[in-house]
Amino acid sequence: MNLPVRLDEDGAAAPPRENGELAFSAPWESRLFGLTMALVEAGRLDWEAFRGRLIGAIAAWEETASDEEWNYWQRWQEAFEDSLEAAGLVAATDIDRLSGQLAARPHGHEHHHEHPTENDE
Amino acid sequence: MTADHRHGSESPETRTEAIEALLVGKGLVKSAAVDALVERYEQDIGPLRGARVVAKAWTDPKFRARLLEDGMPAIRELGFGDNTDAHVARLVVKENTESVHNLVVCTLCSCYPWAVLGLPPAWYKSPAYRSRAVREPRRLLAELGLDLSPDVEVRVWDSSAEVRYMVLPQRPEGTDGLGAEELTDLVTRDSMIGVERLQRTG
16 A cells, blocks of 8 residues: 655655645646656666756756746656656657657647647548 | 756656556556546545554553654554655654644744654645634634634644654544554544544544
């Protein structure tokens, strides 16, 4: 019954808990969290290494002083993608390719905002 | 400026979908397992650990004494040590009695005894709960469905990064014949926060 890891409670790497519970503001955030934990639990991803990348991604974001709105789970995603590649599980190029394909789906799915697809198959 | 190339031009939603599809395709994860894991983190495990601690305290007076003296070493006895927070110096367990009711809050943020209770409920961090637990605990508890007799003293414990509190609820009457498993099932998360007093159900 043990959970694979203990999540940070305090500090930059702690997941947002704005409303008390783990604060997922969109389904993809909880998917991302679940995928990460599934790999950690399966022993395929090292939690401490991931956590180090997460802290790094957060620090890097803070240093860039971007106009982009803060989203903890986007930093998590960067760290996760890095970890996947480092662990040899999924290549970044594969994620780029497949997400590009998914984004190009014609209807009822994600559209690429700057370049609306003309695909109407 | 680290590697913005990495998160590409697609939305995180789409990228997460892609990652899941790739991981599932490689047989590295199962989608149902991901669902279950998220759920576990959200609710299951934490309160269950706390419930086991409570059930043990109800049935083992020596353990109870150790628990009330210093919570963290006591919960480690039950094997809950490895997920507990090394940086949380203390877990303080407050025992409810006929005449004392304890209530846990974190007025500053959302400090919570994760090690035993898992993830806190949404209302725990709400400004209303955080302020009213201190200002008007009786009224707050009544609104949450717990009407305390006027002769029950309410003690409110304000958590911090260093000290986390957990309530040891009273063992409900009529539970003498129950085993550890059945007792564990009686213990709710809310009772360990102190917004509920336990009764035997069913």
